[in-house]
Structure formats: structure tokens, C-alpha cells
Amino acid sequence: MTDTPIVPPADRPLLQVRDLARAFHVRRAGGFFGRPATLHAVDGVSFDLRRGRTLGIVGESGCGKTTTARLVLGVLTPTGGRVEFEGEAVPAPGTAAWRALRRRMQMVYQDPLGALDRRIPVGQQVMEPLAIHGIGARAEWRSRALELLDAVGLGATFFARYPHELSGGQRQRIVLARALILEPSLLVCDEPISALDVSIQAQVINLLLDLQARFDLGFLFISHDLKVVRQICHEVAVMYLGRIVEQGDPDQLLVEPAHPYTQALVSAIPIAAAARRRPRLILKGDPPNPVDRPAGCSFHPRCPAATARCLVDIPALKPLPDGRLVACHVAHGEAGARPRAAA
Amino acid sequence: MAITTGSGPSAGEDATTRERNLPPGEIVEKRAPRGRTARFFEAWPPSVLLALGWILAMLFIAAFVEILAAYSYTAMDLRARLTPPVFWGGTDVRHLLGTDELGRDVLSRLLYSIRMSLLIAFFGTLIAATLGTFLGILAAHFRGWVEDVVLMAIDFQASMPFLIIALAVLAFFGNSLILFICLMGFHGWERYARISRGLAISANEQGYAGAVRQLGAPAWRIYGRHILPNIASTLIVSMTLAFPETILLESGLSFLGLGVQPPLTSLGNMVGYGREYITRAPWIMLAPSVIIILTTLSISIVGDWLRDRLDPTLK
Amino acid sequence: MLRYLSTRLVRALLTICFVVTFAFVILRLSGDPALLILSPDAPPEAIEAFRKSWGLDRPLWEQYFHYFAAIAEGNLGRSMRDGRPALDLVLERVPATLALTIPALILKIGIGIPAGIYAALNRNKLADRLTMLFSVAGFTVPSFVLGLVLVLIFAVNLGWLPSGGSDSWVHGILPIITLGTAGAAVLARFTRSAMLEVLGQPYIRTASAKGLAWRRVVVDHALPNAAIPTVTIVGFMVGSLVAGAVVVESVFSWPGVGRLLVVAVANRDLAVVQTILLFVALTMVCANLTVDMLYGWIDPRLRTRRVAGAG
Numbered sequence: 001m002t003d004t005p006i007v008p009p010a011d012r013p014l015l016q017v018r019d020l021a022r023a024f025h026v027r028r029a030g031g032f033f034g035r036p037a038t039l040h041a042v043d044g045v046s047f048d049l050r051r052g053r054t055l056g057i058v059g060e061s062g063c064g065k066t067t068t069a070r071l072v073l074g075v076l077t078p079t080g081g082r083v084e085f086e087g088e089a090v091p092a093p094g095t096a097a098w099r100a101l102r103r104r105m106q107m108v109y110q111d112p113l114g115a116l117d118r119r120i121p122v123g124q125q126v127m128e129p130l131a132i133h134g135i136g137a138r139a140e141w142r143s144r145a146l147e148l149l150d151a152v153g154l155g156a157t158f159f160a161r162y163p164h165e166l167s168g169g170q171r172q173r174i175v176l177a178r179a180l181i182l183e184p185s186l187l188v189c190d191e192p193i194s195a196l197d198v199s200i201q202a203q204v205i206n207l208l209l210d211l212q213a214r215f216d217l218g219f220l221f222i223s224h225d226l227k228v229v230r231q232i233c234h235e236v237a238v239m240y241l242g243r244i245v246e247q248g249d250p251d252q253l254l255v256e257p258a259h260p261y262t263q264a265l266v267s268a269i270p271i272a273a274a275a276r277r278r279p280r281l282i283l284k285g286d287p288p289n290p291v292d293r294p295a296g297c298s299f300h301p302r303c304p305a306a307t308a309r310c311l312v313d314i315p316a317l318k319p320l321p322d323g324r325l326v327a328c329h330v331a332h333g334e335a336g337a338r339p340r341a342a343a
Numbered sequence: 344m345a346i347t348t349g350s351g352p353s354a355g356e357d358a359t360t361r362e363r364n365l366p367p368g369e370i371v372e373k374r375a376p377r378g379r380t381a382r383f384f385e386a387w388p389p390s391v392l393l394a395l396g397w398i399l400a401m402l403f404i405a406a407f408v409e410i411l412a413a414y415s416y417t418a419m420d421l422r423a424r425l426t427p428p429v430f431w432g433g434t435d436v437r438h439l440l441g442t443d444e445l446g447r448d449v450l451s452r453l454l455y456s457i458r459m460s461l462l463i464a465f466f467g468t469l470i471a472a473t474l475g476t477f478l479g480i481l482a483a484h485f486r487g488w489v490e491d492v493v494l495m496a497i498d499f500q501a502s503m504p505f506l507i508i509a510l511a512v513l514a515f516f517g518n519s520l521i522l523f524i525c526l527m528g529f530h531g532w533e534r535y536a537r538i539s540r541g542l543a544i545s546a547n548e549q550g551y552a553g554a555v556r557q558l559g560a561p562a563w564r565i566y567g568r569h570i571l572p573n574i575a576s577t578l579i580v581s582m583t584l585a586f587p588e589t590i591l592l593e594s595g596l597s598f599l600g601l602g603v604q605p606p607l608t609s610l611g612n613m614v615g616y617g618r619e620y621i622t623r624a625p626w627i628m629l630a631p632s633v634i635i636i637l638t639t640l641s642i643s644i645v646g647d648w649l650r651d652r653l654d655p656t657l658k
Numbered sequence: 659m660l661r662y663l664s665t666r667l668v669r670a671l672l673t674i675c676f677v678v679t680f681a682f683v684i685l686r687l688s689g690d691p692a693l694l695i696l697s698p699d700a701p702p703e704a705i706e707a708f709r710k711s712w713g714l715d716r717p718l719w720e721q722y723f724h725y726f727a728a729i730a731e732g733n734l735g736r737s738m739r740d741g742r743p744a745l746d747l748v749l750e751r752v753p754a755t756l757a758l759t760i761p762a763l764i765l766k767i768g769i770g771i772p773a774g775i776y777a778a779l780n781r782n783k784l785a786d787r788l789t790m791l792f793s794v795a796g797f798t799v800p801s802f803v804l805g806l807v808l809v810l811i812f813a814v815n816l817g818w819l820p821s822g823g824s825d826s827w828v829h830g831i832l833p834i835i836t837l838g839t840a841g842a843a844v845l846a847r848f849t850r851s852a853m854l855e856v857l858g859q860p861y862i863r864t865a866s867a868k869g870l871a872w873r874r875v876v877v878d879h880a881l882p883n884a885a886i887p888t889v890t891i892v893g894f895m896v897g898s899l900v901a902g903a904v905v906v907e908s909v910f911s912w913p914g915v916g917r918l919l920v921v922a923v924a925n926r927d928l929a930v931v932q933t934i935l936l937f938v939a940l941t942m943v944c945a946n947l948t949v950d951m952l953y954g955w956i957d958p959r960l961r962t963r964r965v966a967g968a969g
Binding site: 495498499502503506508512513598599614618621625628632640 | 669672673676677680681684685687794797798799800801802803806807809810814821897898900901902904905908909919920922923924926927928931932934935938939942943946
Binding site: 073075099100101102103106107109111114115116117118119128129132133175178179182 | 549550551553554555557558559560561564569572573
């Protein structure tokens with residue numbers, strides 16, 4: 001590990017993900033004697049992320065968002081495909097190389113209280129990464145931690161406080177400060193604001209945008225909140241049952257969604273102005289169990305526009321004329337037969 | 344065990360929720376505001392204060408037994424055999440608790456026995472806690488087959504009466520003080536293993552430990568700086584609750600003549616030899632019995648109180 | 659249900675294998691069995707002959723399988739004290755132990771469970787406090803002290819009962835009381851906390867809120883649910899009957915398995931010790947299996963697990 005950060009060439013993405021897949025071996029109900037089955041949490045996911053940019057990943061719970069984040073961070077090893085960070089494959093978790101890579105990629109959690117050690121003052125926790133990686137002299141750690149506290153908008157008075165003495169937003173700022181003290185180039189944010197009060201959410205979003213500009217950070221932003229995604233993301237990918245179904249510019253994608261699933265998600269965003277109210281598309285049923293993924297397009301059992309082809313053929317993620325990527329036979333006009341009767 | 348039922352601070356806190364769970368028709372009196380003394384005794388119930396006092400006295404005796412004991416535990420006075428204690432009609436003030444069949448001073452032997460029993464129980468509990476915590480964390484760290492093996496060992500240990508295992512080991516290996524202490528160290532390790540495994544797994548999977556690992560911390564740092572300090576209070580409470588059991592086990596085995604061997608002496612061993620003279624000199628056997636009962640009782644009271652204060656989740 | 663039981667059965671067999679392995683390992687670790695069983699100053703030819711007959715000259719894994727095979731056939735070796743088969747020695751002591759432990763078990767259940775239930779239903783009243791006091795005493799007073807104090811009072815001072823031996827049923831009274839009191843205390847405490855736990859559950863509140871008579875709530879809802887943890891502890895008590903009797907049989911010179919074990923350990927009569935070890939393991943495993951079957955009967959969640967597993 002050299003002390004100078006490796007700056008990737010401008011043409012090379014910070015993060016390159018190709019055909020990423022992760023399957024889990026599980027047992028169906030019945031304990032030890034349950035039938036073994038395979039759960040495809042993430043299946044054939046590809047995307048790029050550049051420095052200073054934000055990619056949002058949205059979808060219902062259980063769609064593979066968090067697994068994607070864990071694969072990108074190398075906490076989980078993929079069962080297929082690859083993740084390249086700054087041009088190099090992410091090493092196996094727990095190895096010295098993986099630990100050293102933590103200086104370059106960090107994570108922000110949904111539950112900041114759970115991510116902090118309740119027994120240690122938060123200032124100590126902010127400077128702990130420096131101790132872990134042996135960066136700088138011990139005497140400088142404290143001043144560095146105070147700088148970071150200042151960067152996330154907390155004063156020096158917070159240094160000696162304990163996590164339980166802080167509010168949710170303040171705790172999330174501490175987690176951010178701890179992640180940023182290593183000067184990473186990628187920050188994976190797993191639902192970073194969903195556990196916060198609405199009034200605090202905006203503050204934290206502004207802080208994230210501010211920090212991104214200041215440190216030239218790449219964000220992988222995982223959320224189920226489409227409004228937030230539209231506010232901060234440069235690109236958004238919608239996931240359904242482990243696959244990306246639509247990917248593109250958030251303004252385009254969230255205003256005129258092409259995939260029926262995205263359409264349903266967008267229609268669920270509450271709008272204040274009554275005049276602009278659209279018909280609400282309500283999906284039938286729950287997302288299917290990822291262990292029993294339907295054949296063909298995995299969205300077809302809930303899709304209002306599904307055709308016979310959707311039942312057998314998995315749609316590929318291909319560009320539409322306007323540049324965004326969609327995986328849907330109907331959107332690409334390849335569905336063939338008429339939409340089947342609503343069942 | 345809930346000895347301090349309804350008087351501890353935690354019991355007062357959820358009294359309101361319990362009120363609702365009471366059978367219909369029961370009326371719970373409302374608590375009146377209390378003074379400073381009352382609040383002190385609510386935080387430190389008298390039973391706990393007494394128990395702490397007794398434990399401190401025992402520790403004091405164990406530390407300064409050479410100064411406190413008037414005689415060596417092996418010193419015999421054959422002219423004064425089976426002298427009764429002074430309050431038992433005895434007249435010899437040199438032997439407050441009387442003498443045994445060889446004319447050895449019961450009080451002095453008692454003091455040395457307290458030290459021996461406490462030492463064995465202390466090291467036994469310490470070994471069990473260290474071993475159990477280590478195995479539990481090992482299981483949590485490696486998962487997979489390591490965890491399966493540890494879980495199987497836990498099941499085995501919990502399903503066999505420990506006394507039988509201990510007797511078998513003593514039969515096969517013979518007896519020495521070191522072996523005996525190690526044997527006590529195998530008593531109850533599975534409880535610490537269960538606790539530390541469960542807590543370490545949850546900390547690793549969703550909590551602070553996972554976050555610290557994500558920062559790039561090596562395993563020793565995660566366990567040494569974060570997980571162990573966080574679960575220490577739970578482990579200390581379990582140690583306090585296990586301590587009296589170890590004393591009872593030690594005294595039981597020594598009573599059977601299979602634990603501490605003469606010329607060394609322990610509480611159980613004194614009861615065992617005193618039993619031969621139960622008709623003529625019951626004080627030899629009663630004195631250590633009283634010490635065993637009061638000590639185990641005191642530590643249990645303090646353990647329950649600690650559990651209520653530090654870790655109410657522990658059952 | 660069947661699936662549940664077969665898992666338990668596999669676990670029971672594993673436990674037995676574990677105990678046999680445990681016995682084998684510590685037997686080998688403890689030194690040369692030939693020197694342990696014969697005296698060290700036995701003639702070298704005798705030691706050599708012994709090694710051959712026990713297969714000690716063969717590789718360790720082979721010895722291990724022979725050991726297993728011998729135990730499966732019920733060949734547990736001979737006592738080195740009188741040369742009789744260890745199994746016979748143990749089995750002839752079993753009735754004496756049962757004569758103590760079964761009445762004691764009845765005493766434990768008969769006093770402990772009702773006392774626990776009564777204390778829980780009268781929480782924080784005098785009866786509850788007294789029960790808890792009794793149960794704390796049962797926990798902190800070791801059985802040898804209790805036994806000796808009973809001897810001191812009823813045999814030495816009052817002269818009503820014999821202090822030891824097994825000539826008639828009168829001799830059994832003190833040991834049974836000693837055994838039963840400690841167990842009853844443990845059981846009372848356990849039942850009480852199981853009951854209190856159940857009484858705090860929302861469904862009990864619902865049941866009484868919908869106007870069910872309190873008596874019915876207790877009998878129909880609280881007792882069956884509190885029975886589940888209580889059955890476990892009773893099962894453990896049944897399984898550790900021999901272990902529990904070790905100390906008490908020694909106090910009262912009662913000629914049971916426990917006393918035999920203590921004497922065998924003191925004399926390092928390894929064949930007898932290992933037989934008793936296996937005997938205890940077998941009792942424990944059988945008791946646990948019975949408890950598991952009872953669970954299936956008491957706890958409907960286990961009955962329906964099969965349906966959930968198929969679905």
C-alpha cells in the first residue's frame with residue numbers, strides 16, 4: 001500500500017461491474033431435511049461508475065440492491081462476473097489486500113446507531129480508521145478527526161460524546177466522517193437516509209452532495225426513495241429480482257418510465273399538485289420469492305402488459321433510441337402477440 | 344433466580360406493565376414518593392449490601408489468612424482433641440471453634456479452607472469463561488464446520504451431568520490440585536460459548552463489528568477492541584452466576600474425597616472428614632457448611648442484582 | 659413430526675458415540691491402560707499378555723474400532739477389584755438407586771411444580787416470597803450438608819431414624835427427603851419463572867380481556883404453555899438420576915450405582931467407571947428422546963412444522 005492514492009486515468013471508470021451474479025444455497029422450510037434450493041440474489045448485473053458521479057440503484061426490498069452493494073465492496077465473493085475497482089479486480093474478503101482496499105472504498109449504513117460502537121466516544125471512532133491503517137502520526141489523528149467532524153458539520157464538542165447522546169442525523173454524520181477520513185474515492189450508501197426523520201433527510205442529502213463535490217467521490221447510492229434518487233443521482237438503475245430492468249438518466253427515466261415495473265414505481269410517488277395527478281398503477285401481488293423466480297421475464301406475473309413471449313423469453317437489457325437501457329419485450333416493440341387478458 | 348423480587352430498580356420500572364398482566368381483581372398499591380435513604384436502599388437493597396459485605400470478608404480472609412489464622416492448618420495438639428467451640432460449652436479460648444480429631448484448630452483450618460475453595464472456584468470460573476468465550480468467538484468467526492464442531496461440543500457438555508464427567512476424568516487421570524482446577528475449568532464453559540457466539544455473530548452481521556471490519560480492521564482488533572469489551576458485562580454477570588455452582592461442585596467432590604486431597608484442606612473436604620465425628624463433634628462439619636451456604640448465597644444475590652442492573656436480557 | 663423425531667434420534671446416537679469416544683480418548687490419554695489396570699510392579703510377561711489380550715499392541719484406530727465393537731456387544735470389561743463383569747456389578751446396583759431416586763422424583767414433581775405455579779399466581783405475596791426463599795435455600799445448600807444436618811437432627815439428636823444403611827424402607831426416608839428437597843426447590847423456581855413468562859404474554863391478556871374466567875385462562879392457556887420448559891427440566895432430572903444420587907448415596911452409605919461410582923473412582927476401577935459413564939449417557943439420551951416426543955405432543959407448533967415444511 002503506497003501512501004499516494006492511485007488516480008485512475010480520466011477515461012477509465014472508477015468502478016466497472018460486468019455480469020455480476022451471486023447465488024446462495026438455501027434450504028426450503030423444514031430445517032435440516034428441507035430440500036436444497038438456489039437463490040439468485042443478483043444475476044447478470046453490469047454498470048460503470050466514474051469519479052464524482054452518482055449511480056442510484058432502486059427497487060423493492062429483496063431485489064438484490066444490498067447484495068449488489070456487498071459484492072461491489074468485496075464483502076461477498078461473486079459466483080459469476082467480476083467487479084473492477086480502479087482497474088483492478090476486488091480481492092477476496094478478509095485478505096490483507098482487501099483490507100488495504102478499504103482506504104479507497106467505504107460504506108455508509110442505513111442504521112447509524114448499529115454501525116457505531118456504543119461504548120466508545122464518537123471522536124475516537126472517527127479516528128479509528130487512521131489507527132487501523134497506520135496512517136500518519138498518532139498525534140495528528142485527533143486534529144484530522146476534528147477536521148472531518150467539521151466537514152460533516154459537527155463541532156469539536158461532539159468529539160467526546162457517545163453515540164446514544166446524538167440524534168439520528170448526527171450519528172449518520174459521524175458514520176460519514178469515519179468513512180471519509182480515509183479519503184476514499186468510492187462511497188457505497190445503503191439507504192443512508194431512510195432511517196432518518198424527513199426534516200433531517202434534506203440536510204444529509206445536501207451534505208452528501210457537498211462532500212461529493214469536495215472530495216470528488218463516486219457514490220453508489222442504494223435506495224427505494226425515487227425522489228431522493230432523482231435529486232442526487234446522475235444515473236439510476238432499477239432492479240427487480242436480481243436483474244437490472246431499466247437504466248438511464250434519472251430525469252428521463254423517472255418522468256417517462258419505459259419498463260412497466262418502473263412505471264408502477266413512479267406512479268407510486270406521491271405528488272402534491274392535484275392537477276398533475278396520474279393514474280396510479282397498482283401491482284398485483286407481492287414480489288415472487290427469489291428462490292422460485294418465474295421463467296421468462298421475471299416480472300411477467302405482475303405485469304399488466306405481459307404477452308406470451310414474456311412467459312418464456314428473458315428480455316435482454318438493450319438501449320432504446322433515446323439512449324436508456326430497458327429489458328422489456330413490450331418496450332422494445334418485440335412482444336409479438338397481443339397482451340394477454342388480465343388474469 | 345430473582346431474590347430481590349419487586350424491590351430492585353428494574354422491577355420498579357416495569358411494574359406498570361406488569362400491573363396490566365396481573366389477574367383481574369388484584370390491586371397494586373401506588374408507590375409514594377420516597378426520601379433519600381429510601382432511594383439509596385432501592386438502588387442498593389439491604390440483602391445486596393449484606394451479601395457484598397460477606398463476600399468482602401471472605402476475600403479479606405483469603406488474602407490475609409497467614410496473619411489471621413492462629414495456627415497452621417496442619418498443626419496438631421493431641422492433648423486437646425475434639426475440644427468443643429466456646430459457645431458449645433467449650434472452655435478453651437485458644438480454639439474458638441474447637442478442635443478436630445487430631446487436635447487441629449477448626450477456625451484456622453476453616454480460614455485456610457476458605458482460601459483454597461475460593462481460589463479453586465475463581466480459577467475454575469476464569470478458565471471456563473476464557474475457554475468458552477474463545478470457542479464461542481472461534482465459532483462465530485469461522486462459521487462452517489468449526490461452528491458445527493463447537494455446537495456439538497456445547498450440546499454434549501450440556502446434555503451430560505458434569506459431575507459424572509468429572510468423576511470419570513478423576514478416575515482416569517488420578518488427582519492433583521492442578522488437574523482438579525483445570526477440571527473445574529471445564530464446568531459451564533458451554534454457557535460462555537453460547538453467549539459469546541450469539542453476540543459475536545449478531546455484532547458481525549449487522550452491527551458495529553461489521554462496520555469496523557468494513558473499515559479494514561484485522562480480526563484481533565474487531566474482537567479485542569470492539570466485541571469483547573461490548574460483551575464483557577454479560578460475561579461478567581454469567582461468571583458471577585456460575586461462581587457459586589463451581590464452589591458447590593468443588594466442595595461436593597472434595598466431600599467425596601475425590602477433590603482436594605489432604606494435607607491440603609478445603610471447605611468440602613472439611614465437611615467430608617468432619618462427617619466421621621458427626622455424633623461426637625458436629626462443629627467440625629457444621630462450621631464449613633455454614634461458610635459454604637453463606638458464600639454461595641451471597642454471590643447468588645450479588646449475581647442476580649448485577650444481572651438486573653447490567654444485563655436484564657440474560658436469563 | 660417424523661422428521662423432527664428422526665433428527666433427534668440421529669442426535670441421540672451421536673451423543674452416545676461422543677461419550678464412547680470420550681471414554682476411549684481419556685482412557686488412552688491417561689497412560690498405559692495395562693499399567694493402570696495391573697499394578698506397575700506386575701511381572702513384565704503379565705503386562706505383555708494383557709496388552710495382547712486387549713489389543714494394545716495394534717494401531718490406535720484399530721483399537722478404537724475394537725473398543726466400539728466390544729461396547730456394542732456389551733463387553734465392558736471386568737472390575738479389577740473382584741474380577742466380575744463390570745456390567746453385572748452396575749446392573750445389580752440399579753434397583754437400589756431407583757428405590758431412592760424414583761420416590762425422590764415423585765417428591766420433586768409433587769412439591770416443586772404446584773409450589774411454582776402457586777407462587778406465580780400469587781406473585782409478590784407471602785406464599786411467593788416463602789417459595790422463593792425455599793428455592794434459594796435449595797440452590798445454595800449443598801445436598802451433603804442438607805443430608806448431614808438431617809442426620810444430625812433426626813438420627814443423632816432425636817434418634818427417630820437410622821443415619822445410614824439400607825436394611826429397611828425406614829433407611830430410605832432421609833436420603834429421599836434430601837434428594838427430593840433440592841430438586842423440588844429447583845423445579846419450583848423454574849416452574850414459577852416459566853409461568854410468569856407465560857402470564858406476561860399478550861394472549862393471556864386477550865383471554866382474560868374477552869371475559870374468560872381467570873381459572874379457565876390459567877388451566878386452558880397458561881398451564882399448557884408453561885409446561886413446555888418445565889418438561890425439559892424434568893427430563894434432565896430423570897436423565898441425571900444417577901448423577902444426582904452420587905453424593906446422597908455416599909452420605910447415607912446407600913449401596914446404589916452412585917456409591918459404586920465413588921468407590922470405583924477412588925480405586926481407579928476403570929472398567930466400572932466407564933460402564934457407569936455409558937449407563938448415565940444412555941439414561942440421559944433416553945430421557946431427552948422422551949422429552950422430545952412429549953414436546954411434539956404438547957407443542958402444536960412442532961406438529962404443524964411438517965405441514966409448513968411440505969408447503
